Amino acid sequence: MDTLEPIVSINNVTKTYKRGDQIIPVLEEISLVINKGDYLALMGPSGSGKSTLLNLIAGLDQADKGVIEVGGIDITVLSESELSRWRVSNVGFIFQFYNLIPVLTAFENVELPLILSDLSGKERKEHVFTALKVVNIEDRMSHYPSQLSGGQQQRVAIARAIVTDPTILVADEPTGDLDRASAANVLDLMDRLNRDLGKTIIVVTHDPWAGKRAHTVKLLDKGVLSDDSQDTHS
Amino acid sequence: MIVKILIRNAFRHKLRTSLTICGIAIAILAYGLLNTVIDAWYAGVEASAANRLITRNSISLIFRLPLSYREKIRSIDNVEIVSYGNWFGGYYKDEKNFFANFAVEPNSYIKLYPEYKIPENERTSFLKNRRGCLVGKKLADSFGWRIGDNISLISRIYPGKWEFVLMGIYRGKQKSVDETLFFFHWEYFNEMIKKSRPFSADNVGFYVIGVDNPENAALTAKTIDKGFENSLAETLTETEKAFQLGFVSMSESILDAIKLVSFVIIVIILVVVANTMVMSVRERINEYAVLKTLGFSGRHIAILILGESILITTIGGMVGVMATFPAARIFSYAVGTFFPVFNVTKETLLQDVIVTLIVGITAGILPTWRATTIRITDGLRKIG
Ligand SMILES: Nc1ncnc2c1ncn2[C@@H]1O[C@H](COP(=O)(O)OP(=O)(O)O)[C@@H](O)[C@H]1O
Ligand SMILES: [Mg+2]
DSSP, X not given: OOSOOEEEEEEEEXXXXXXXXXXXXXXXXXXXXXXXXXXXXXXXXXXXXXXXXXXXXXXXXXXXXXXXXXXXXXXXXXOHHHHHHHHHHHEEEEOTTXXXXXXXXXXXXXXXXXXXXXXXXXXXXXXXXXXXXXXXOXXXXXXXXXXXXXHHHHHHHHHHHHTTOOSEEEEESTTTTSOHHHHXXXXXXXXXXXXXXXXXXXXXXXXXXXXXXXXXXXXXETTEEXXXXXXXXX | OHHHHHHHHHTSSHHHHHHHHHHHHHHHHHHHHHHHHHXXXXXXXXXXXXXXXXXXESSOTTSOEETTHHHHHHTSTTEEEEEEEEEOOEESSSTTOBOOEEEEOHHHHHHHOTTEEOOHHHHHHHHHOTTEEEEEHHHHHHHTOOTTOEEEXXXXXXXXXXXXXXXXXXXXXXXXXXXXXXXXXXXXXXXXXXXXXXGGTTEESEEEEEESOGGGHHHXXXXXXXXXXXXXXXXXXXXXXXXXXXXXXXXXXXXXXXXXXXXXXXXXXXXXXXXXHHHHHHHTHHHHHHHHHTTOOHHHHHHHHHHHHHXXXXXXXXXXXXXXXXXHHHHHHHHTTXXXXXXXXXXXXXXXXXXXXXXXXXXXXXXXXXXXHSOHHHHHHSOO
């Protein structure tokens, strides 16, 4: 990771929400570059637009203005169905509440994103096993989410996020619902994904412990992005 | 995997799903039974033959026609057989033992109704024995009558005790044939009338006419009526079907009411299933958003929701259809001879299937629309 190769570049992005006839500005002319292999934390007070920015990068929502390039593709010009297809192979999602499908086992949850790929059944199984091994939860693979602890569910969710080998991993408050020990476990796992597997990670958090793990911390406040005053390289 | 999710989703709330399935089953059962009741009403129409005409007094059914018309009708072109009879209005032992009974000219009548299957020996002995009677299998069974039994009927119209000997039991060639009828010799009937009220003798309530070809039926009916214009008793001739429809139309408002109830049942069940689906989908809106996040399309979501709705209604529909047969049998037994023919038809089953599918699809449309159109970010914000 010595050569700095931009993987995400955001240029003058503006985003507003409409509530009734009221227009709520959330992001104003945001610009940001994230390099390949980076581990970036977006921090800031609640309601400052962290999730909104993350969703824009992940192609879940569309910006009003500006350009967002991920892996060399301008995703702001993609249609909704193109974005949907783009997400399958480019973005791995980790949510605060894990968001596993309750009627599927851990194994099936991890397999889910692969259904949309053109891998054979056998290849899919291999990928799922690999991902489960990375997060170290193979022994629980036939459990349903309700039979797992929060930390275990989040590890399954991380397996689901990495199983497609995406360009970027995005995580919105991944430790927000976990106790200290489970949170540390999940953060260790994310460290490993970044360090050993070279994954580019963008994490939204207001947990200082989580922030400390990142290489770069950006502060978002009232729609404006700034560098963290005290640099927290790990 | 989509199918796996669909099926597991359907049975996620076991109680809710079971109750919904029960509701659908009961509704489809009720719908099927009501349909069968309507069919039973039209059974006479269904069973009518296109080559048979019924001639009666043009004033009303209770007025009679002279027996002498027989020869004149027989001489008309295209007429092959002429039979005749009287409504007897008799009952067995108790007035509530109601069934249709007629005095008919037996030779011609049996020829006109080939759908009555009578064993050869019974047919001959019925025709030979002037006091003999011929009854349908269902009727004989309901009173436990056997061949050779003496049966006496009391009539609301004709006084006295009427004694018959059971000579034949007929079965229907098709399921649509009424097996609750009672026939006896018109000759015997007329002799008794001659004794008690001679002025009424030699009159028939109706003629049944066999035409050589159904295509000639309408024309022949017209020719018959024209032949008796301006005579003492003018006639009204119609096809057997029209005649039977005339009976049905007397109860038209009841039938309309039944049809309305059927429709209301469908609407209610639609609301029940739609409510279940709306509830389920609202609870899972976050999951559908997750699926979309992972790249699943609106089409996948639609398959999930519509499929679940159709799965639940189909199971309920199947239970309802299976329950219809025993229920119809019990119902038919309970109402006795009131509905002589009470069969669940293929058409009824087909309608059950169509109604089930329509309900399943319609109930899923609104939640599908909601789940597919909601923006992913909004869906994700709704924590289930
Ligand atoms: N879908 C939406 N519709 C309307 N307003 C929204 C929507 N999503 C976010 N907002 C608003 O945008 C602002 C930023 O939200 P968010 O990005 O979730 O903040 P954060 O993640 O930093 O807490 C908030 O004021 C929030 O109410
Ligand atoms: Mg947030």
